Amino acid sequence: MPDSKYIIGIDLGTTNCIVAYADIGRQPEENLPFRIFEIPQIVSPHTVEKRKSLPSFLYLPPAVETKEGALDLPWESGPSIVVGEYARSRGAEVPQRVVASAKSWLCNTSVDRNSSILPWEAPEDVEKISPVQASAVLLTYLRKAWNYEVAGDDPSLAMEHQDIYLTVPASFDAVARELTVQAAARAGLPDLTLLEEPQAAFYAWIEKSGEKWRTLVDKNDLVLICDVGGGTTDFSLIRITEEDGNLVLDRTAVGEHLLVGGDNMDLTLAYFLNKKLAEAGTRIDAWQMRGLVHGCRNAKETVFSKEEGEAPVTILGRGSGLVGGTIKTSLTAEDMTAILVDGFFPKCDPDAAPLAPKQAGLREAGLVYASDPAITRHMAAFLKRGTSDITDQIKAPTAVLFNGGVMKARMIRERIKAVLNAWSERHDGSHPGIREINTEDYDLAVARGAAYYGYARRGHGIRIRGGLGKSYYIGIEAAMPAVPGMPTPVKALCVAPFGMEEGTRVFLEDREFVLVVGEPVRFDFFGSTIRKNDPAGAVVEDWHDEIEEITTLETLLDGPSGTRIRVNLDISVTEIGTLEIWCVSVEDENRWKLEFNVREQS
Amino acid sequence: MNVVRSFSRRSFFWLFILTILLIALLDAGIYLGAGYIFTRVPIDQLQAAAADAPALKAGMDEIQPVIEWIRVLFFPVSIGLFFFFFLISWLVVRSILVRAFKRERYDELGANKEGVGKISEKKKKKKEDGGYEPGLEPVFEEKEAVVSKREMEDRQRRYYLHLLAVLQREGRLVDFLTEDLTPYDDAQIGAAVRSIHENCQKSLEKYLAPKFVMDKNEGESVTIPPEFDSNAIKLTGNVTGEPPFSGILRHKGWRAGKLELPELTGTGDSKIIAPAEVEIP
Numbered sequence A: 001m002p003d004s005k006y007i008i009g010i011d012l013g014t015t016n017c018i019v020a021y022a023d024i025g026r027q028p029e030e031n032l033p034f035r036i037f038e039i040p041q042i043v044s045p046h047t048v049e050k051r052k053s054l055p056s057f058l059y060l061p062p063a064v065e066t067k068e069g070a071l072d073l074p075w076e077s078g079p080s081i082v083v084g085e086y087a088r089s090r091g092a093e094v095p096q097r098v099v100a101s102a103k104s105w106l107c108n109t110s111v112d113r114n115s116s117i118l119p120w121e122a123p124e125d126v127e128k129i130s131p132v133q134a135s136a137v138l139l140t141y142l143r144k145a146w147n148y149e150v151a152g153d154d155p156s157l158a159m160e161h162q163d164i165y166l167t168v169p170a171s172f173d174a175v176a177r178e179l180t181v182q183a184a185a186r187a188g189l190p191d192l193t194l195l196e197e198p199q200a201a202f203y204a205w206i207e208k209s210g211e212k213w214r215t216l217v218d219k220n221d222l223v224l225i226c227d228v229g230g231g232t233t234d235f236s237l238i239r240i241t242e243e244d245g246n247l248v249l250d251r252t253a254v255g256e257h258l259l260v261g262g263d264n265m266d267l268t269l270a271y272f273l274n275k276k277l278a279e280a281g282t283r284i285d286a287w288q289m290r291g292l293v294h295g296c297r298n299a300k301e302t303v304f305s306k307e308e309g310e311a312p313v314t315i316l317g318r319g320s321g322l323v324g325g326t327i328k329t330s331l332t333a334e335d336m337t338a339i340l341v342d343g344f345f346p347k348c349d350p351d352a353a354p355l356a357p358k359q360a361g362l363r364e365a366g367l368v369y370a371s372d373p374a375i376t377r378h379m380a381a382f383l384k385r386g387t388s389d390i391t392d393q394i395k396a397p398t399a400v401l402f403n404g405g406v407m408k409a410r411m412i413r414e415r416i417k418a419v420l421n422a423w424s425e426r427h428d429g430s431h432p433g434i435r436e437i438n439t440e441d442y443d444l445a446v447a448r449g450a451a452y453y454g455y456a457r458r459g460h461g462i463r464i465r466g467g468l469g470k471s472y473y474i475g476i477e478a479a480m481p482a483v484p485g486m487p488t489p490v491k492a493l494c495v496a497p498f499g500m501e502e503g504t505r506v507f508l509e510d511r512e513f514v515l516v517v518g519e520p521v522r523f524d525f526f527g528s529t530i531r532k533n534d535p536a537g538a539v540v541e542d543w544h545d546e547i548e549e550i551t552t553l554e555t556l557l558d559g560p561s562g563t564r565i566r567v568n569l570d571i572s573v574t575e576i577g578t579l580e581i582w583c584v585s586v587e588d589e590n591r592w593k594l595e596f597n598v599r600e601q602s
Numbered sequence B: 001m002n003v004v005r006s007f008s009r010r011s012f013f014w015l016f017i018l019t020i021l022l023i024a025l026l027d028a029g030i031y032l033g034a035g036y037i038f039t040r041v042p043i044d045q046l047q048a049a050a051a052d053a054p055a056l057k058a059g060m061d062e063i064q065p066v067i068e069w070i071r072v073l074f075f076p077v078s079i080g081l082f083f084f085f086f087l088i089s090w091l092v093v094r095s096i097l098v099r100a101f102k103r104e105r106y107d108e109l110g111a112n113k114e115g116v117g118k119i120s121e122k123k124k125k126k127k128e129d130g131g132y133e134p135g136l137e138p139v140f141e142e143k144e145a146v147v148s149k150r151e152m153e154d155r156q157r158r159y160y161l162h163l164l165a166v167l168q169r170e171g172r173l174v175d176f177l178t179e180d181l182t183p184y185d186d187a188q189i190g191a192a193v194r195s196i197h198e199n200c201q202k203s204l205e206k207y208l209a210p211k212f213v214m215d216k217n218e219g220e221s222v223t224i225p226p227e228f229d230s231n232a233i234k235l236t237g238n239v240t241g242e243p244p245f246s247g248i249l250r251h252k253g254w255r256a257g258k259l260e261l262p263e264l265t266g267t268g269d270s271k272i273i274a275p276a277e278v279e280i281p
Helices: A063-069 A085-093 A102-106 A131-151 A174-186 A197-216 A262-279 A286-306 A333-344 A375-386 A410-423 A445-460 B002-040 B043-052 B054-111 B116-132 B142-146 B149-171 B173-178 B186-207
Strands: A006-012 A016-023 A034-036 A039-044 A047-051 A163-168 A193-196 A222-228 A233-243 A246-254 A310-315 A327-332 A399-403 A435-437 A471-477 A490-496 A504-516 A520-528 A548-556 A564-573 A579-585 A591-596 B210-212 B221-224 B245-248 B254-256
Touching: A006 A131, A006 A197, A006 A445, A016 A131, A016 A445, A034 A445, A039 A085, A039 A131, A102 A131, A102 A174, A131 A174, A163 A174, A163 A197, A163 A445, A174 A193, A174 A548, A174 A579, A174 A591, A193 A197, A193 A445, A197 A222, A197 A233, A197 A246, A197 A399, A197 A445, A222 A375, A233 A375, A246 A375, A262 A286, A262 A327, A262 A333, A286 A310, A286 A327, A286 A333, A286 A410, A310 B186, A327 A333, A333 A410, A375 A410, A399 A410, A490 A504, A490 A564, A490 A579, A504 A579, A520 A591, B002 B054, B043 B054, B149 B173, B149 B186, B173 B186
Parallel strands: A006 A163, A163 A193, A222 A399, A399 A435
Antiparallel strands: A006 A016, A016 A034, A039 A047, A222 A233, A233 A246, A310 A327, A471 A490, A471 A520, A504 A564, A520 A548, A548 A591, A564 A579, A579 A591, B210 B254, B221 B245
């Protein structure tokens, strides 16, 4: 928005939301300070405190708890959904009433993302909400908190009138992005721009380093961004080249959506200690288990900061019988190395592949957690795919940028660097090694970077060339005689090539489709992160596993029923970062938008 | 804008009372005054005189309906007029107030070129100042300035317990302090204390960030200047004469490095430190 006073970057995280902002109205533009908005939230009944991050948890309280304004917010009394710190802590106590990882549900194709299914496995009397609604609730909360704290009575300072940049995982496909924008629109934020999280982390580093960043990277660098947050892991590759003497940044590959992160690590430690205690004859119940997870998180931080010795983990007795019921155990640096560093970041070959999930006949719906917790193996698979099209000298990344709370641990960063170092061998046999690009804040960087991106878009800084992180295809049936017992083979027509930039469009003029008015029109919609060189209009006949089905595209043409209309496809990547596919009539100016189907995919 | 709303409501009430009083005073005065005049003026003589003088009679006949009109209409009209003036004056007062309030707000916004970050700092500072001064309750944000006195007292009581409630929630401090320690050996107590200490320390650091009053080594000699704050420095031993004093630092003292008061919402039993927990199977 041209007349906005602030640029706002929102990191809508899987476990934490962070809002950063810069005041462009009053500051001299060359020296913008980026600040973190402290979000007021309920931390316990009757208590509202400001925190730098808003845990992305929604708690749907029973009516008995909202009495006497216990869950009132300064700007709203008796909210039906509690967001933030208190919701997170209630998540352990009343799990059926808490929605967690709302964002990961947005890209879960095994459920209808517009139907009310959350909290997953909630009892009958809880009024459920849909994944899109859950994200909308979080964004609405952020908007109201901002409007109460910053805008007050001045509508021109309200969040909806500012320049907003919302980050999404790089692995989000066109459908998940579209749903994110829909959620934002429901939250009263119809105008915003999307940005990939790893890119935002890179922007945050550029912002921190100032003009110096140009000396810290080199042309022909290949930077791996390794973002391991509380619940998800995200990879991206940024390639640095030179054009006309200027450094140019290209985001050349993005990873898959991986549900593994810091929370898995705390749980793993807790289960390890639980087993150790059980062997010594101490049984702990579910309540003590929660205390154990909490204790493990603290001990993890202590041990990782000291990098040696051990940290005690105590589980206090329940109720007021505190001292008598205390159970004591400890975590050592060796345990930590064995469980976390070797368990989640094992040394492996560059050709290693993540262990395939066990094929159970019936898999429970719900979130698809990564079946192999070894992040380094996922990294190997990602790099293999991501660098397959790079034919010159560079084969392995030369630099790595870490982001996410897990990466605060130097032991883990060192391990990842050691693994990458072992892989760093060029085609000509030289071994350039890997170096770390230092960020300062592993938790807040994405939001800050998003705000900086808004600043860069105003022409004040360098922009990463990204565009689409996947190639997108629609399925067309091959024109061939029907053979009984054999389905007509489907070919994939590339409609949007990898890297297609925001604000550009492709018009597939030489391919006509004949659509029938009054009947639902349906196209199969595919995507690929591997085939990066298919141009728009290319037809792929045989793709093995390189192209994956995403969903279907649907529309209903209006007009006299039964008539046939010849159409061309018009594809555009909008300025805000979503993909739009239109059918354009050949005869007249009529256009119909093909909508993504977000219902359950069989 | 809550302040404005509450003030305008209050000003409406008081102006209304004032107007009624004025009407009552004035109209009663006029009524009594007129009654007095009519009892003193010898109407009968006048009428008798008028019978003789045709000019006077004509004049009186002319005046008669006017007096009649005044008698009927004076009170309703005067009351109406007063209410009209009351409304006008209330609107004027209100608009002046709204404008003054807005200007104050803009001044606050405009004066600091750094924007929101500063504002919240300013607010925080306000709160801190409020917290430091004994006997002054913390300065709340505008809308809370109008909560009733009872609620205010209730809230103060809750603030009094709040830190203890936090230390119980995060570190189980109350459970620990109230427990009978005699049956346990020191190792068992030590194990529990380690966890309580760690969590309470974190909370203390987060909410109060205690700092030394005098950041020097204990045992060092220090000089107390004449203008010292007797709340911050306690003198012991042989205290005679006038400052400056020189002495030995025995305890560094503590002060709160910050006072970030949470906002307490709603109402409830202000004596609850930690709720009882009931698990529903």
